[in-house]
Structure formats: C-alpha cells, structure tokens
Amino acid sequence: MIIGIVTVYVIMMIGLVTFDSSKEKISEEPEVVVNADIIMPTKASRPGCEEADRCYIPSVIAIDFGNQVTWINEDSAFHTVTSGFYGESSELFDSGHLDPYESFTFDFDEKGTYDYFCTLHPWMKGQVIVG
Numbered sequence: 851m852i853i854g855i856v857t858v859y860v861i862m863m864i865g866l867v868t869f870d871s872s873k874e875k876i877s878e879e880p881e882v883v884v885n886a887d888i889i890m891p892t893k894a895s896r897p898g899c900e901e902a903d904r905c906y907i908p909s910v911i912a913i914d915f916g917n918q919v920t921w922i923n924e925d926s927a928f929h930t931v932t933s934g935f936y937g938e939s940s941e942l943f944d945s946g947h948l949d950p951y952e953s954f955t956f957d958f959d960e961k962g963t964y965d966y967f968c969t970l971h972p973w974m975k976g977q978v979i980v981g
C-alpha cells in the first residue's frame with residue numbers, strides 16, 4: 851500500500867518536472883516581432899514547393915478592401931513579393947529582395963484579384979483576392 855502511494859507520488863513529481871522543463875523551452879523561443887499573413891517558408895527557393903502549394907503559405911488569401919497584407923520571409927534565401935506574373939510584372943507592388951525574416955506589407959484599397967510572384971523563383975506564385 852505505502853509502496854503504491856510512493857510510486858504514484860514519484861510519477862507525479864516526474865510529471866511536474868517534465869512539465870516545468872517544457873514550459874521553459876517555450877519561453878526561450880524568440881519573440882514573434884512581425885504578425886504576418888503569408889509566410890515564405892524554408893525551401894521555397896527550390897522547385898517543388900508549388901506541387902504542395904507551399905511556396906507562399908497560404909498561396910491564396912481573401913481580404914476586404916482597405917486592409918493590408920503582410921508577407922514574411924522565413925526562408926534562408928532571398929525572395930520577393932512582386933505583383934503580376936513572372937516576366938509580366940504589373941508594377942503595382944514589389945518588395946525587392948527580402949532578407950531572411952524581413953517582411954513586406956501592402957495596402958489593398960481596391961477590389962480585385964491580384965496575382966503575385968517571386969522574381970527569383972518563377973515557381974513561387976500567390977494571389978490576393980480583395981473583396
């Protein structure tokens with residue numbers, strides 16, 4: 851009986867210790883500075899992300915006009931957010947080369963469907979639908 855109680859107590863203590871250490875790990879993570887709507891994930895610089903629709907995440911976003919969209923580059927390579935299609939920029943917006951963890955924000959004041967791409971990686975495509 852006593853052994854049983856001690857065993858349960860020990861298991862509970864181990865559980866608490868494990869829980870505490872996992873909490874510490876969370877607090878050590880870097881603070882999220884930019885609240886982005888769309889992420890350019892790791893490996894977007896290599897062809898293949900388009901097959902899983904993961905070059906810009908999400909690749910299609912719908913917003914109300916008058917709102918803005920923020921993209922963040924979470925890859926280790928440069929990327930851009932450029933309006934239009936590869937080889938046919940619409941010249942509405944262009945982030946230029948975004949460094950890792952750099953972000954870009956654009957205000958969409960008019961309704962419409964806005965295609966965009968990355969000038970460095972033709973397979974990276976996305977769309978903002980403003981309604």
Ligand SMILES: [Cu+2]
Pocket residue numbers: 894895928929930968969970971974
């Ligand atoms: Cu790119």
